[in-house]
Amino acid sequence: FDLGIGVNAIDYSGYPDCRPEFIAAFERVANLATRAGVESGHIRLHTPLQQLSKAQIVRLGRELGVDLSLTISCYDPSANGVPCGRCDACELRARGFAEAG
Template sequence: MAKKAVCIMSGGMDSTLAAYMLRAQGYEIVAVHFNYDQRTQQKELESFRAITARLGTGQTYEIDLDFFAAIGASALTDRSIDVPTGGIEAGVPVTYVPFRNGIFLSIAAAIAEKEGASVIGIGVVEEDSSGYPDCREAYIEAMQRAVNLGTRDETQLTIAMPLVHLKKEQIVAEALAYDVPLELTWSCYSDEAAACGVCDSCRLRLKGFELAGIPDPIPYRVKNGVS
């Protein structure tokens, strides 16, 4: 029986690379995507479908979560809160979605138990996480302990976070090494036709490509401060 990894995949560069790395380790990838009424929901779903078709996943799940919009409190799900465009600031930014990764991991754990998987893959990056508390290594480790306490004794899941200590330029380099289709990935928080180039996520991505000395293949409305 093939060993399986349930990979949480947003359609972004980080989670895509994490899935490719686990596939290289011999895992059959079970891909999970969440639609949670985020601003770029349709583009992220389009990216997820294109990436998983290229990756060759064993099974895919597209999970709709409508309660994040009801909760609000994040610029990603509440249209009354503007997505910041002035650069990354200290502290937890308004683009943080309350306990998002905890909820994603809980659902992924249920899928992993059903699928007989041994690993959950997530593309969290601690250093370049924009200050999100649910991207910290210690938090993911705590979630792993909680998941294993709340599932069957024989389940024994490992939450793999292969990117957690990498810088963005290292992620770009690793993505090229694993032949990740970067042109299919999407990182922008606010726009779907062309990436805005000025939100925190775009800034981190563009900086990573710049430091890696590689052009970013996706379209931008503003790139390096130029329209």
């Protein structure tokens, strides 16, 4: 199984689950503790955005035709999925969009 996750380099300091060490450890756990991992022989986590800044991610998304209005980065969205606009992730995202132009 191949799974993708959208962590990126700028989040390393504030969000431990964005660190390469966490991703590697989670992959090991998924292979040991899930039926899919045991039966398939390998679950792989892919982190294609890990080395990109928020601005680079925005630019890449635009190049790929991604509707970025359907994505959020918020760690505390409302029950309806509306970003709070105040948390670190929301602020980093806004800065990334501003830098991307």
